[in-house]
Amino acid sequence: QNEIYLQGLGDQVPPFTTDPTRLEAVAREKLDDGPYGYVAGGAGAGATMRANRAAFDRWRIVPRMLTDATSRDLATTVVGTELPSPVLLAPIGVQSIVHPDGELATARAAAALGVPMVLSTASSNTIEDVAAANGDGTRWFQLYWPNDNEVTISILRRAKAAGFTTLVLTLDTWTLAWRPNDLDQAYLPFIRGIGTAIPFSDPAFRAKLAKTPEEDPTAAILQWIPMFTGTDHHWDQLPFLREHWDGPIVLKGIQHVEDASRAAQAGIDGIVVSNHGGRQVDGAVGALDMLPEIVAAIGHRMDVLFDSGVRTGADVLKALALGAKAVLLGRPYVYGLALGGEDGVRHAVRSVLADLDLTLGLSGHRTLAELTPDTLRRT
Numbered sequence: 001q002n003e004i005y006l007q008g009l010g011d012q013v014p015p016f017t018t019d020p021t022r023l024e025a026v027a028r029e030k031l032d033d034g035p036y037g038y039v040a041g042g043a044g045a046g047a048t049m050r051a052n053r054a055a056f057d058r059w060r061i062v063p064r065m066l067t068d069a070t071s072r073d074l075a076t077t078v079v080g081t082e083l084p085s086p087v088l089l090a091p092i093g094v095q096s097i098v099h100p101d102g103e104l105a106t107a108r109a110a111a112a113l114g115v116p117m118v119l120s121t122a123s124s125n126t127i128e129d130v131a132a133a134n135g136d137g138t139r140w141f142q143l144y145w146p147n148d149n150e151v152t153i154s155i156l157r158r159a160k161a162a163g164f165t166t167l168v169l170t171l172d173t174w175t176l177a178w179r180p181n182d183l184d185q186a187y188l189p190f191i192r193g194i195g196t197a198i199p200f201s202d203p204a205f206r207a208k209l210a211k212t213p214e215e216d217p218t219a220a221i222l223q224w225i226p227m228f229t230g231t232d233h234h235w236d237q238l239p240f241l242r243e244h245w246d247g248p249i250v251l252k253g254i255q256h257v258e259d260a261s262r263a264a265q266a267g268i269d270g271i272v273v274s275n276h277g278g279r280q281v282d283g284a285v286g287a288l289d290m291l292p293e294i295v296a297a298i299g300h301r302m303d304v305l306f307d308s309g310v311r312t313g314a315d316v317l318k319a320l321a322l323g324a325k326a327v328l329l330g331r332p333y334v335y336g337l338a339l340g341g342e343d344g345v346r347h348a349v350r351s352v353l354a355d356l357d358l359t360l361g362l363s364g365h366r367t368l369a370e371l372t373p374d375t376l377r378r379t
């Protein structure tokens, strides 16, 4: 904020909007229908995306005064990872759809800010290139679980070797939902972006192809689709991942309290309460609506993270007050990427962090530990 005041004194304004809701509108003007639809779209008629926002609107912060909140500390520890602030960058696939630098720009911005990034299996850049761009940043790896054990093991090995510390297994997208925005484009932007993605650079996957993906991209994509989508897994298969991943495992996409309990029983290290930003089940409950009862049931046994609908510092504060240890920021940083590559991501994430810091202090808190359900009122 002070940086922006100083810019103003020098007759300058920030290069991008500081309003997270306008960020989407500005990105809309810049992006073609296909890429914009891919990012902004949801499942079906978009009811779940609206429910995500409505859930945040039902909770209001009740500020406290004279608490000596001049200096704040946003640091926290999540699943054994020390974080400077309770925000990670959500796994978002094929980011080259919105900017040619793709995940490399995101990795650089994340490292510069000290914010962990969660790299998607559907990344447009390879695991190794993203790790190099991320340098000594903190990085977690998100797995879309292939139905081929050799490929799974190979991808996990690569991620581990490239310095990814925590595995995030996404459960809610074992096949793609009915997504009209993408269907109307016949998934073309996605298919163009996926050609360089992680599986296509994977030696175990390439060994299964008659011709390399460079020689015959269509055949490679046709082999990739049934390996990475269309097969659901089962709780009984989780020990396989434990066996092949030396580090914490987080399950992403938990929405039911019994699934959260099941994850705890299975010895999982953490969960992300999430509905994939409303991109999978249309008509699903707002993700934030499920957070309190999940935290009440298993919050003492494992760390609960949250995503789906986080746009502002106040949103982060609300999710934390309801028991999340940290949140994953999704679409807003992708709009930043679309607008300005690495600088745009940095701007979008810093804006949320600065807004969170101010909201925390102005509502009378110095640390995240002071946030409790009593910080909020349901209206």
Ligand code: FNR
Binding pocket: 038, 039, 040, 090, 091, 092, 093, 094, 120, 121, 122, 142, 170, 252, 274, 275, 276, 277, 278, 279, 307, 308, 309, 310, 328, 329, 330, 331, 332
């Ligand atoms: C996603 N998300 C996602 N999740 C995941 O586990 N692997 C992935 O590859 C992707 N890809 C992806 C692409 C795009 C364009 C979006 C918007 C989202 C889901 C993501 O991690 C997160 O759950 C949502 O973005 C949270 O919702 P909001 O805050 O963006 O509305």
